[in-house]
Amino acid sequence: MAIVVQKFGGSSVGTTDRIMAVARRLIAAKERGNRIVAVVSAMGDVTDELLAKALAISEEPPEREMDMLLATGEQVTIALLAMAIHAQGHEAISFTGAQAGIVSDGSHTKARIQEVRADRVMEALDRGFIAIVAGFQALTPEGDITTLGRGGSDTTAVAVAAGLGAEVCEIYTDVDGVFTADPRIEPKARKIDTISYEEMLEMAATGARVLQLRSVEFARNHGVVIHVRSSFSDMPGTIVKEADDSMEQAIISGVTHDTSEAKVTVRDVPDKPGVAAEVFGRLATDNVNVDMIIQNVSEDGTTDISFTTPKEDLVRARRAVAEVTEVLGARSFSVDESIAKVSLVGAGMKTHPGVAALMFRTLADADVNLDMISTSSIRISCVIDAAQVQTAVSALHEAFGLAEGLVMVETSPSATEGGAL
Amino acid sequence: MAIVVQKFGGSSVGTTDRIMAVARRLIAAKERGNRIVAVVSAMGDVTDELLAKALAISEEPPEREMDMLLATGEQVTIALLAMAIHAQGHEAISFTGAQAGIVSDGSHTKARIQEVRADRVMEALDRGFIAIVAGFQALTPEGDITTLGRGGSDTTAVAVAAGLGAEVCEIYTDVDGVFTADPRIEPKARKIDTISYEEMLEMAATGARVLQLRSVEFARNHGVVIHVRSSFSDMPGTIVKEADDSMEQAIISGVTHDTSEAKVTVRDVPDKPGVAAEVFGRLATDNVNVDMIIQNVSEDGTTDISFTTPKEDLVRARRAVAEVTEVLGARSFSVDESIAKVSLVGAGMKTHPGVAALMFRTLADADVNLDMISTSSIRISCVIDAAQVQTAVSALHEAFGLAEGLVMVETSPSATEGGAL
Numbered sequence: 059m060a061i062v063v064q065k066f067g068g069s070s071v072g073t074t075d076r077i078m079a080v081a082r083r084l085i086a087a088k089e090r091g092n093r094i095v096a097v098v099s100a101m102g103d104v105t106d107e108l109l110a111k112a113l114a115i116s117e118e119p120p121e122r123e124m125d126m127l128l129a130t131g132e133q134v135t136i137a138l139l140a141m142a143i144h145a146q147g148h149e150a151i152s153f154t155g156a157q158a159g160i161v162s163d164g165s166h167t168k169a170r171i172q173e174v175r176a177d178r179v180m181e182a183l184d185r186g187f188i189a190i191v192a193g194f195q196a197l198t199p200e201g202d203i204t205t206l207g208r209g210g211s212d213t214t215a216v217a218v219a220a221g222l223g224a225e226v227c228e229i230y231t232d233v234d235g236v237f238t239a240d241p242r243i244e245p246k247a248r249k250i251d252t253i254s255y256e257e258m259l260e261m262a263a264t265g266a267r268v269l270q271l272r273s274v275e276f277a278r279n280h281g282v283v284i285h286v287r288s289s290f291s292d293m294p295g296t297i298v299k300e301a302d303d304s305m306e307q308a309i310i311s312g313v314t315h316d317t318s319e320a321k322v323t324v325r326d327v328p329d330k331p332g333v334a335a336e337v338f339g340r341l342a343t344d345n346v347n348v349d350m351i352i353q354n355v356s357e358d359g360t361t362d363i364s365f366t367t368p369k370e371d372l373v374r375a376r377r378a379v380a381e382v383t384e385v386l387g388a389r390s391f392s393v394d395e396s397i398a399k400v401s402l403v404g405a406g407m408k409t410h411p412g413v414a415a416l417m418f419r420t421l422a423d424a425d426v427n428l429d430m431i432s433t434s435s436i437r438i439s440c441v442i443d444a445a446q447v448q449t450a451v452s453a454l455h456e457a458f459g460l461a462e463g464l465v466m467v468e469t470s471p472s473a474t475e476g477g478a479l
Numbered sequence: 480m481a482i483v484v485q486k487f488g489g490s491s492v493g494t495t496d497r498i499m500a501v502a503r504r505l506i507a508a509k510e511r512g513n514r515i516v517a518v519v520s521a522m523g524d525v526t527d528e529l530l531a532k533a534l535a536i537s538e539e540p541p542e543r544e545m546d547m548l549l550a551t552g553e554q555v556t557i558a559l560l561a562m563a564i565h566a567q568g569h570e571a572i573s574f575t576g577a578q579a580g581i582v583s584d585g586s587h588t589k590a591r592i593q594e595v596r597a598d599r600v601m602e603a604l605d606r607g608f609i610a611i612v613a614g615f616q617a618l619t620p621e622g623d624i625t626t627l628g629r630g631g632s633d634t635t636a637v638a639v640a641a642g643l644g645a646e647v648c649e650i651y652t653d654v655d656g657v658f659t660a661d662p663r664i665e666p667k668a669r670k671i672d673t674i675s676y677e678e679m680l681e682m683a684a685t686g687a688r689v690l691q692l693r694s695v696e697f698a699r700n701h702g703v704v705i706h707v708r709s710s711f712s713d714m715p716g717t718i719v720k721e722a723d724d725s726m727e728q729a730i731i732s733g734v735t736h737d738t739s740e741a742k743v744t745v746r747d748v749p750d751k752p753g754v755a756a757e758v759f760g761r762l763a764t765d766n767v768n769v770d771m772i773i774q775n776v777s778e779d780g781t782t783d784i785s786f787t788t789p790k791e792d793l794v795r796a797r798r799a800v801a802e803v804t805e806v807l808g809a810r811s812f813s814v815d816e817s818i819a820k821v822s823l824v825g826a827g828m829k830t831h832p833g834v835a836a837l838m839f840r841t842l843a844d845a846d847v848n849l850d851m852i853s854t855s856s857i858r859i860s861c862v863i864d865a866a867q868v869q870t871a872v873s874a875l876h877e878a879f880g881l882a883e884g885l886v887m888v889e890t891s892p893s894a895t896e897g898g899a900l
Contacts, residue, residue: 074535114495116566127558130551137548145537431747
């Protein structure tokens with residue numbers, strides 16, 4: 059019998075009624091002849107309520123104790139879900155992250171899974187039980203409880219699927235799958251039937267919030283097939299797996315956007331060796347994540363350095379940059395929080411020139427100014443004014459024929475002039 | 480440095496403000512030069528809220544999953560308490576029952592501690608931390624979470640104290656200590672300064688709710704000194720320890736009462752060998768706890784059998800007795816829920832005759848009718864009408880001079896006629 063891992067997020071288990079509904083879905087999947095493992099998150103607002111209690115006590119609670127606190131959220135859900143399955147006449151057994159053999163490093167609040175010792179879960183399946191595993195949490199080799207960061211239950215599900223050699227890891231969400239763009243801002247966005255790990259990684263890294271980035275990395279490294287699908291229907295969703303010939307050969311898989319970052323610019327930095335190292339060394343020391351970096355061409359012996367960083371790191375970033383500005387004798391620095399990053403992702407870029415050119419022309423025609431540009435072999439990202447996100451996404455979605463699932467891009471010979479790719 | 484274990488119940492940690500207060504108390508104890516372990520229960524109503532969720536899903540939730548659910552309550556408290564200590568500038572580290580090495584058997588919802596492997600807690604103390612342990616919960620050797628039954632955090636505290644070789648296990652409550660009677664019904668009740676394990680066991684078993692019976696057994700078996708004291712003051716409370724010459728030599732330590740039981744009577748049972756075995760064998764099979772048993776003198780070849788049982792077992796008891804009545808050809812059975820058990824407890828009974836006589840005479844003078852009587856070497860219990868509890872307790876408290884801490888009972892030569900002792 060195939061092993062199927064099904065993951066349900068906080069809103070899917072937000073009330074006892076919804077937990078009963080998830081139980082019915084699990085039982086139905088079992089009755090179709092599968093061995094079933096459920097991975098679940100904390101109920102709805104439980105995590106926020108726990109956070110509020112912690113913040114009532116301490117402004118900066120120790121991270122080890124935050125993990126101890128937050129891990130109770132999933133533990134409540136797994137117990138209630140096991141009860142719900144029993145109440146419907148089937149056998150189930152719940153496991154905390156520790157009991158399910160999920161071992162992580164000791165980076166509290168953002169731990170990384172190192173290993174899954176799935177013996178107990180496998181034994182429960184062998185005995186005919188539906189096994190229920192708490193998402194989001196793990197145990198260090200020293201026996202401390204950790205949590206895996208926002209969206210960590212996705213990674214738990216993929217890791218458990220890898221540990222069990224599951225046929226598929228189904229991630230249930232409130233959308234129908236992975237789309238060619240965010241359907242909330244692009245109504246013509248089309249559900250993608252299959253997508254490669256590489257493309258899904260780029261989409262997750264550039265704003266597609268449907269899967270935690272780390273879960274996709276884990277799936278790629280262990281060859282776990284992910285099926286992203288809706289909690290509210292039985293329609294097939296999006297399959298994420300190794301690229302193969304059976305996949306649709308779209309050059310561009312999707313357009314993503316991200317408004318969670320801010321841009322910081324340091325002006326008139328002396329243009330001498332070691333300046334960038336000084337700036338970004340200091341940011342790294344202060345635990346500021348940096349995404350895109352641009353250094354302008356030097357002029358009169360000075361230059362401007364810009365970078366983007368998550369808004370949640372901005373307090374630390376301002377402090378670090380203020381000091382570095384003084385140390386380097388730069389003129390000033392500025393912060394722009396009203397930026398957005400728009401990205402095109404597609405494995406076909408590697409073999410089809412002209413994608414960058416068409417992207418830049420499309421944005422120019424839509425009167426969208428480009429502030430920063432960065433690329434990978436299967437992605438092009440542009441920083442633009444946040445107010446123009448919808449315009450940019452729609453224009454790109456249209457220009458690359460994403461609504462229709464076009465497999466080729468028409469390029470004119472001159473189109474490549476506009477871009478690096 | 481002495482190791483001191485301090486246990487705080489659910490009302491002491493019922494709000495984040497109260498958790499801050501407990502943190503201050505722990506820090507103060509540490510600053511007096513002790514190594515401190517805190518054992519805490521779930522916050523106030525948390526356990527009831529979790530139970531309500533479970534019952535919304537299932538009328539009879541599996542006990543393993545109930546334990547999984549309820550154990551989250553203490554886990555929340557330990558994390559918040561550790562944060563509260565950190566917020567006040569001291570170091571603390573929290574441990575679940577499992578992490579604290581508390582190993583129990585697999586009797587879910589009423590597990591018994593088998594062993595405490597206190598290495599991690601000891602290591603935390605060695606590093607100068609205040610160690611915080613979740614009460615009420617343990618782990619089986621197979622790795623399942625269990626809970627220890629009502630009042631189980633007391634047993635956790637005593638077990639941890641035993642495992643660490645602590646100087647004392649302080650149990651903080653909302654009363655000032657153990658009293659000669661329940662102060663709510665006997666205003667003259669006096670706080671007892673020291674009491675032996677044997678007497679405390681009898682008092683806990685007969686209605687004194689200040690300590691879980693199991694915790695006193697555990698303390699006796701491992702020689703742990705318990706100090707029952709108030710959360711609201713620094714006054715000394717009651718020391719529970721091995722009997723020795725320094726203790727006050729009261730013949731009677733206290734009078735307890737218990738209205739949680741009901742009496743079941745089976746009438747006109749054929750008086751032949753094996754009848755009692757049939758009745759109580761069946762009750763045991765159905766997991767009905769039986770306290771006192773009385774069989775009347777036989778008359779016309781039949782007899783009456785009465786027993787008391789906790790009201791919470793009454794549904795099962797009725798079912799079992801109805802069947803047994805039919806099987807044995809007894810006439811009928813009846814249930815009386817308005818009974819009370821009043822008990823005198825005192826190690827001095829062993830050496831001072833006449834206690835029973837004075838007890839029965841006192842109750843007779845107060846017009847209290849005795850329905851059943853049972854004794855141990857240091858206890859006499861009478862079943863009476865529940866409506867007369869206060870009258871009986873007050874009369875006995877007065878007759879045995881408990882308010883004044885009298886050490887001798889005046890007995891007339893004829894006083895022993897009235898009783899077995």
